[in-house]
Amino acid sequence: IGIVLRPPALYHFTNIPTYSFTDERIPFDQIFPNEHDELVRALNHGGTHDKVAEMKKYMLHLCSKFAYGTPEIIYASNEIFETKGQCNIPELIKSVYMSRRTFERKFLEEVGLSPKTYAKIRRFGYTCSLMAGNREVDFMEVLHRGGYYDQSHFIKDFKYFAGRTPRTYAQTNVELANYVDSISVIESKLQLKND
Helix, strand or coil, X not given: CCCCCCCCHHHHHHCCCHXXXXXXXXXXXXXCCCCHHHHHHHHCCCCHHHHHHHHHHHHHHHHHHCCCCCHHXXXXXXXXXXXXXXXXXXXXXXXXXXXXXHHHHHHHHHHCCCHHHHHHHHHHHHHHHHHCCCCCCCHHHHHHHCCCCCHHHHHHHHHHHHCCCHHHHHHHHHHHHHHHHHHHHHHHHHHHHHC
C-alpha cells in the first residue's frame, strides 16, 4: 500500500522539519512510535479492501490527532500545486501577509523545499504529463502550456530535472509507448488464440 501526500502533510503530522527527511529512508516506527504496532496488526489481516480501509481509517485518525503547520504555508503550497507551478511567488507572498524571509523559512521547514524550487518541480511534472503518451510532441505548445517564457529556460529546466533534453525525453517516451503497444498486440493475439 502506498500513500501519496501533498508536500506539507508530513510536517502536519510530525512537527519535524520536512527538509530533515531529504534523501533519507526513515522507518515508520521512528516517526510514529506509538502507532506502529497497532497499524501493523490491522494490516496483517483481511484482504486488500480491508487493508485499504484500515489505512484510510488510520490516516483519518492521524488527521484528527495531529495539526501542526501554518495555514498560510498550506495555502501557498496548495496554490503552487493547483496552478502547476505557474504562479507568481512574490505575489503569493503578498497574499499570505508574511515577510519574504519568514515565508521562505517556514516554507522550507514545512514543505522541504524553497517555494521557487517546489514551483519548478511542479511545472516540470506538468510539462512531462503534457508530453506523456504523445507520439508527436509540439514542443512550442508544451513550452507555452507549461508556463515557460523561452526555449532556453525550458531546455535548462528539463536537463536539470530529467538529465536529458526534451527531444530525447520525448523519443524515449515514444519508444516506451511503442513497446506497450507491441505487448498489447501480443496479449490480444494470445487471448484470441486461447478463445
